[in-house]
Amino acid sequence: MPYPSEEFLRETVSRMTRGRPVHGAILRVENGEGTFSWTGAAGNLSTDGRYFIASVTKLYMTVVVLRLRREGRLDMEAPISRYLPAELIRGLHVTDGVDRTGEITVRHLISNTSGITDYFFGKGPDGRSAATPLLEGQDEAWPLERIVERVRTLKPRFLPGQPGKVHYSDTNYELLGRIVETVTDKPIDQVLREFIFAELDLRETYAFTDPHDTSPAPMYYKDKPLHVPRYIASVTAEGGIVSTAAEVMVFLKAFFQGRFFPAETIRDLRQWNRIYFPGQFDYGIGLERQWIPKILSPFNPLGELLGFWGQSGAFAFHNPERDLYFTGTVNQLSGFGHGAAVKAMLRIMKTVRPE
DSSP, X not given: OOOOOHHHHHHHHHHTTOSTTOSEEEEEEEETTSSSEEEEEEETOOXXXXXXXGGGHHHHHHHHHHHHHHTTSOOTTSBGGGTSXXXXXXXXXXETTEEOGGGOBHHHHHTTOSOOOOTTTOBXXXXXXXXXXXXTTOOOOOOHHHHHHHHTTSOOSSOTTOTTOOOOOHHHHHHHHHHHHHHHTSOHHXXXXXXXXXXXXXXXXXEOXXXXXXXXOOEEETTEEEOOHHHHHHOHHHHOEEEOHHHHHHHHHHHHTTSXXXXXXXXXXXXXXXXXXXXXXXXXXXXXXXXXXXXXXXXXXXXXXXXXXXXXXOEEEEETTTTEEEEEEOOBTTSSSHHHHHHHHHHHHTTSOOO
16 A cells, blocks of 8 residues: 655645644654554654653543453442542532532543533633633642642533533543542552553653653743643643653554454444534543544545544544554644644545555
């Protein structure tokens, strides 16, 4: 099967940085067999540089949760009250004066169907979100205890597990992280290291826990680099992993090729609900699907992209129809760089004939 030329791929990654918000980009693409593999970078990023993968971390959390379920240590249908103390979760989901937190299950957390509002972007009574000062550069730690205190002031979005409803909430994953720590009796960074990083021999991948670590490329928010190391070090479960495009690729292929669980398990994760914020995509059980309008390629259907986005513009996606895998980042927290990554993936997909 013919694949894009070196010149075509260099031009593709170069285009990723032509929009004003994107100061640097990394793109890696491979086929399933590994007979085609290419990595490039543009702007102020390098091909082998470390970067914050942000919410792509959640795909790693999916592996952890599924392993604990397989080992019989975690029941996804169980209420979260089985694993978390009452004083921690009391009052997280109150509607019409009724505390419905006890109705929330582990499955609701990993599928973003709990109805619990996102602590990060959710606006409080003062009209401000937790994101506002952080994106202004006010670096503060957000441990779970602080998160739940804020969430108690935010109105839930819908009833737990309400059919057809979904709300992207980092709160869900911080609670999920604490459940994993409770079940394993280990900190989440150690669980990730033992379950995934060591298993795949990833030498450049780790949970960011040291605020003095300056090795990852600084993320940008609009035109300025944003340094919030204390915050990132405090939110491992929702988005605290650092890696490289090459090592995210190793993980992504392991995820879809049966290294962690039978490949058919992916079918069970494909229980989609459409999300419109912070972007437009479908959310399943710890898995995302990037929506691709047919109008973009009416005579050559592109299929789907399965994987995960990060708020920073980090991405890890698989296109099953062409057996292509994509990893990288546009390193832009504003959300205005994601389109450049989508265009790059689609441009490459259009040149490769489906399997």
